[in-house]
Amino acid sequence: MISIVGAGPTGALLAILLQRRGHDIELFETRPDPRAVRAESGRSINLALADRGIHALQTAGVFDRLGTALLPMRGRLIHLENKDTVFQPYGQRPHEVIYSVSRHRLNQALIGVAAGLPGIGLNFQHRFEAADFGTATAQIRDLRRDRILYVPMQPMLATDGAGSTMRRQMSALGLIQAGETDLAHGYKELSIPAGPGGSFRLASEALHIWPRGNHMLIALPNDDGSFTATLFLPKTGPISFQSLNDPDAVDQFLTQSFPDARELMPQAITEFGTHTTGFLGEVSASPWHIGATAALIGDAAHAMVPFHGQGMNCCFEDCIEFDACVARHSSAGANSWAAAFAQFGAERKPNTDAITAMALENYLEMRESVADPQFQLRQALSLELERRFPRRFIPRYSMVMFHHEIPYLAARQRGAIQTEILLALTQGAAALSDIDFGRAEREINTKLPPV
Ligand SMILES: Cc1cc2nc3c(=O)[nH]c(=O)nc-3n(C[C@H](O)[C@H](O)[C@H](O)COP(=O)(O)OP(=O)(O)OC[C@H]3O[C@@H](n4cnc5c(N)ncnc54)[C@H](O)[C@@H]3O)c2cc1C
CATH class of the missing domain: 3.50.50.60 (FAD/NAD(P)-binding domain)
Known part of the structure; x- marks a missing residue:
């Protein structure tokens, strides 16, 4: 037994x-x-389930x-500080989605x-x-x-x-x-309740991210129309779980850092005080x-x-x-x-x-890079290279999330080579139209054997 x-x-x-x-x-x-x-509330309520x-x-x-417990998320929706949003698809085939699951x-x-x-x-x-x-x-x-x-x-x-x-x-x-090993950041769960009639108050088929450098908020959908948000914050320092020690400071911080999300989280101050701070x-x-x-x-x-x-x-x-x-x-x-x-x-x-x-x-990528235009160009180029050379170039994120037949180690090793290629191709480029795809093909054929 x-x-x-x-x-x-x-x-x-x-x-x-x-x-x-x-x-x-x-x-x-x-x-x-x-x-x-x-x-239990306040404890990693939903998770991203992938391939x-x-x-x-x-x-x-x-x-x-699992049936209705699975909510497809087709990409990241980045909420910038000026309240603009940028959608970054996770993959490019219909089945390349991840699911939020309770x-x-x-x-x-x-x-x-x-x-x-x-x-x-x-x-x-x-x-x-x-x-x-x-x-x-x-x-x-x-x-x-x-x-x-x-x-x-x-x-x-x-x-x-x-x-x-x-x-x-x-x-x-x-x-x-x-x-x-403990990370210098901790996390706290907050909630975005459903709108009238169980409607979603943010796009439902996305994982929402508010990247703010040293801290960030993310939100995943639930099947009752609500979202579970997770705030990642340093444990100590000027803006930290330690320094945000009274309701007014919490309110001011959330309103300044995530004004659009704050409006959707009426319970945030109470939850900040009652939900435990999780370790990472x-x-x-x-x-x-x-x-x-x-x-x-x-x-x-x-x-x-x-x-x-x-x-x-x-x-x-x-x-x-x-x-x-x-x-x-x-x-x-x-x-x-x-x-x-x-x-x-x-x-x-x-x-x-x-x-x-x-x-x-x-x-680092989620907190900082996703909001950087050069990062966004490299991401768009990754997807374009996958369209053109699908047997050789698969974005690292896709290898990890959508290709269980590729071991993690191989995904990391191929990913490192791909990053070198992407950095070289995007040097001095501002858009996909600036990319030399002839060079891309040569580099890929030389450095990346077929998967
Ligand atoms: C904030 C956060 C977000 C996450 N998001 C994701 C995500 O989106 N996608 C993803 O894939 N992963 C995610 N994870 C990781 C995921 O939660 C873990 O990898 C997963 O739960 C590990 O499963 P496990 O069964 O090994 O351990 P656990 O889920 O920790 O389960 C361990 C079980 O053992 C029990 N137990 C503990 N000690 C004892 C004991 N002494 N005797 C008997 N029983 C005991 C516990 O009660 C528990 O039920 C996240 C983690 C965190 C913290």
């Missing part, structure tokens, strides 16, 4: 995939059953259950599918507290009865998120090397497993900053790849788990390192 700690997106999807391979699973989750409770996540959810038969609805769908499968035991309000790697036994507290269960780790998969208790214990015992950071660990006893998967192994909208998508891809490793080693008898864990770590980590780096790079 496999035990899984944490029934977030990773743990729930992993349980479904491994059950289909014939394994019995016990899933332990601190929180109550998401099907029986309302969504890698969709592919994994389709493989597990969960995607079709975290709660997604969790409910995953747990709903898992609950319907024989051989999956769901244990909510059960918290993993400690592991004894010598005896391969975990202590799990049943929070409803306040008693400890001793659960064999044969193996135990830890999908307990970025603050993973399992990872911290492995690291504290010196069994793995692990690190957590990265998690790294190596290796991700202890023999055949326990393994870290998902955010527990490699959390990243949320600026590429890939954290959960990457976790879903982890599940597919982990499942494939389990299948490959299933005949290895007593060594099968250790072999599957080792192969998963060796093959997956270069890719999770690559997306972690790209997510951090996107942080």
